[in-house]
Structure formats: structure tokens, C-alpha cells
Amino acid sequence: MIAIKRPAVCLSPDQQHKQRAAVQQMQAILTAVNQSHPYRLLRTQDRRALLQKGYARDLVENLVYMTLRPQPGLSVQHGDRLMIGFTQAAFDPSLYGCDNISEALIKANQGCCSWCERLIAANDGAVFHYRPPCGYLQGLDIQRTAYYALAYDVNNLLFACGDCAQRYKGNHFPVISGPHMPDVSECAERPSLVNPYGEDPRQFIRFNPMNACAYGFDEVVAFYQQTKGLSVEQTADLVSADPGRIPDQQDIRGHRLSDSSVDRAYQQWLCGCANSGQTPRRGQSTIDCLGLNRPALVYARAAQLRDWRLAWLGWSEKSDKVCDNPLAEQAPVQFRSLFIDACNTWQQAQCAQGTAHD
Structure with a gap:
């Protein structure tokens, strides 16, 4: 994964108006149902009433409004948590994936997936969201209020393959620590998922030419920095000269490629980091979230x-x-x-x- 310069996207006044109107309608609907419905479910007649007020059908039909109770069966309302938001079907692809946006992102990516860098066939790529507008997964629940307002924000869009964006990432959006939006502002949120726009992914993820696998470069840098006193540049030179110095590496048959002494030192270091809670994981977290070492992709790279x-x-x-x-x-x-x-x-x-x- 390499850094990609985000292209300038020129939207027509009509497109801009439609995007603003869609976000404003979502905000208005959420405010309306949150204020006027003290009961536990949004009933059919409530959705009909929203339609009669002029709200868009796609938004009303894909509106989620339910109460999560910490212990099923309790009659008390203490600890109830309201889940309110929209499913993915509420967001109009013709607005966030219109020709202007799609063509600009495809050109910036040279037709490749923003994450796995695979050249994408015409029917396998699309515009997807970095922060999922229908909400992020937290355990088995989806927290739906987080990112709906970013559904049409061009800074939240990228061109990706279906495997990376749908099969693997989906609604996952892990953070390093702390809360998600809207409990904090966008600039205060600390995503662990690397964004190829706006930051350099090679600070976090690099590839082993011995097995064509992605590995967490940020973690390898921290390992050598703390155990050998090496800088980022020295670590990069070390593993380039001898990929056997990349810890915890195997070939496709499961045979170890890393130097055994490096692996032993690395495992000891990991244990110490786990005890202190200081292990850097953005690179590996992104690899896992996107399935960057899925077999088909590794074979293609090899x-x-x-x-x-x-x-x-x-x-x-x-x-x-x-x-x-x-x-x-x-x-x-x-x-x-x-x-x-x-x-x-x-x-x-x-x-x-x-x-x-x-």
C-alpha cells in the first residue's frame, strides 16, 4: 500500500445540492424520531407519517430505531440504550459514486484498489467509504450514529475492490484507543485502519519479498528501536538487506523464514509490550481488517x-x-x-x- 494523492473532484452545483439535501434530511429525520417517539419501536404508521412529511422514502424505509436493553427480560428502562441510524441501503450510490468522483479516484489509483493495490477488473471495483456511514461494528452490535453525515464527503471516499471493502472490511472501523465519533470530533478520533489518502501507508505496512506477504512495519520498527536502538531508516535498511530479520515470517507451507534468534527476541518483546499495553498495531490491524494476506492475494503477488x-x-x-x-x-x-x-x-x-x- 502506498500513499495516494487525493484528486480534486469537481461536482456540479446540482450534485452538491443533492448531497447537502440528503445529509440534511438524515439529520432532520433522526432529530424528529428521537424527540417525538418515547416508545421502544418505530411502527409502520410512524414511518408512514414521516413519508407524509416529505422525507425521502429510501431514508424512511431504511431508518433504524430500536432500544438495546443490557439484560433481556428486564421491565425497567435503567441502562437502556437507543440505537438510531440508517442501513447501508439508505445511502445513494449515484451521489457518492457518481461519474465525477469515480473517474477521479480510478485515475488517482491507476485502476488499482486503494488498499490491496491489485489491478481491478471493470466489474469488481467501486467507490467505498473509509468510515462506514451505516455505523461501525462493536461486538455484535452496529453503532449507527457515528458516520452517516460523512456518506457523501469526498474525503471519506476511496476506490477499492469488493474483497477488501465488502468481504473483509465491511463495517469494521477499529480505533487505537478512545471513543469513536460522534463522542469525539473527526480530528480527535484515532483510527487504526490506515488511510492511503492523507498519510503514508509505508510507515505502517511493508512487504516481505521472500513470501510476498504484508507485515506490520511499524511494529518491526518499534521492536528494533526498543531492543537495538535502531532508527526507522536503519531498520528499513536492515530488513531490506536480510528479510530474515523480519520477525514472525513463514512461507506458504508454514516453514519459518525468520531468523530463529530474531523470533525469540521478538516474542519476548511482544510479551513485555502486552503487559504494558504499548504494542503498536496499526499496520497489523489494517492487514487483518482488509485481509491483505488472504491466500488468493498472496499468490497473485508471488x-x-x-x-x-x-x-x-x-x-x-x-x-x-x-x-x-x-x-x-x-x-x-x-x-x-x-x-x-x-x-x-x-x-x-x-x-x-x-x-x-x-
Whole structure:
């Protein structure tokens, strides 16, 4: 995953008006039902009354209004919690996934998924939300009031494949610590899910060229920083020169790829971090949330890696140059972060080999 510059999206005045009107209607509906319905359910006649007041049918029919009671069967209302919001069907794809937005995001991503970087077929990609407008999962419940107002915010939209966005992420939106919106402002919320727009994902996630798997680079940096006193740059050089220094790595058959002494030190460090509650997990949390090491994706990356490696070796046999990147002018469309990590490793190996020959 690499950083993506968010494109400027030019919406027509009509599109802007429709988006504002949709958000205003949602806010008005939630205010109306919250103030005027002291009972526990929103009945059919209540929805009919909302329609008669002129609220949009899609919003009314997909409105959620229920009371969660901490212990089923209790008749008292102490501890009752109101769940109020909308299901995903309430949000109009023609407004958040209109041609202007979709085309701009596809161009910015070069047709690849914002998260897994796989080149997406025409019928497999769409505009999705970073913060899920129908609410985030908390245990078995969905907290629906959190992000509905961001449904049409272009800063909350990205282009992604169906596997990343629907099969894996869905309504998951973990935070590092503290509350979600609306209990805190958007800028005060601390998401653990990496956003390729607005931050550099390579600070948190990198790829092992030995197995084509994503790993939590932020955690590896913290491990070497606290156990060896290495900087971010020194850690990056270390694992590029020897991917066996990346802890807790296996091949597709389950055979260990990491140096055994590194793994032992890493496990001891993890235990200490768990006791202090200080383990950095944004990278690994994002990998898990999006399924970035799902088998089909790892196999696709491994196949691409083999093609790059053959091209590299073919160039190396014909050239006396050392430490140049023969693929630099052929930077790929998909799996760009993996490409960077693989080239760094191969370059360092080539440099070491050239030094040994000298």
C-alpha cells in the first residue's frame, strides 16, 4: 500500500445540492424520531407519517430505531440504550459514486484498489467509504450514529475492490484507543485502519519479498528501536538487506523464514509490550481488517514477484552496472509497495555481491 494523492473532484452545483439535501434530511429525520417517539419501536404508521412529511422514502424505509436493553427480560428502562441510524441501503450510490468522483479516484489509483493495490477488473471495483456511514461494528452490535453525515464527503471516499471493502472490511472501523465519533470530533478520533489518502501507508505496512506477504512495519520498527536502538531508516535498511530479520515470517507451507534468534527476541518483546499495553498495531490491524494476506492475494503477488525477479536477473546477466534498478523505468501499476521492497532487497544483494567480488 502506498500513499495516494487525493484528486480534486469537481461536482456540479446540482450534485452538491443533492448531497447537502440528503445529509440534511438524515439529520432532520433522526432529530424528529428521537424527540417525538418515547416508545421502544418505530411502527409502520410512524414511518408512514414521516413519508407524509416529505422525507425521502429510501431514508424512511431504511431508518433504524430500536432500544438495546443490557439484560433481556428486564421491565425497567435503567441502562437502556437507543440505537438510531440508517442501513447501508439508505445511502445513494449515484451521489457518492457518481461519474465525477469515480473517474477521479480510478485515475488517482491507476485502476488499482486503494488498499490491496491489485489491478481491478471493470466489474469488481467501486467507490467505498473509509468510515462506514451505516455505523461501525462493536461486538455484535452496529453503532449507527457515528458516520452517516460523512456518506457523501469526498474525503471519506476511496476506490477499492469488493474483497477488501465488502468481504473483509465491511463495517469494521477499529480505533487505537478512545471513543469513536460522534463522542469525539473527526480530528480527535484515532483510527487504526490506515488511510492511503492523507498519510503514508509505508510507515505502517511493508512487504516481505521472500513470501510476498504484508507485515506490520511499524511494529518491526518499534521492536528494533526498543531492543537495538535502531532508527526507522536503519531498520528499513536492515530488513531490506536480510528479510530474515523480519520477525514472525513463514512461507506458504508454514516453514519459518525468520531468523530463529530474531523470533525469540521478538516474542519476548511482544510479551513485555502486552503487559504494558504499548504494542503498536496499526499496520497489523489494517492487514487483518482488509485481509491483505488472504491466500488468493498472496499468490497473485508471488506470481508478480517471480516475473519481476526474472526480469531483474535477465538484466543483471547482461550488465556490469552495480546498484542500479533495471526496473525503475518500468514501475508497475499494481502491487507498487511490494515492488519497492523487492527492488530494495535485490539492490542490496547486488551491491553486497559486487563488494565481495572487489
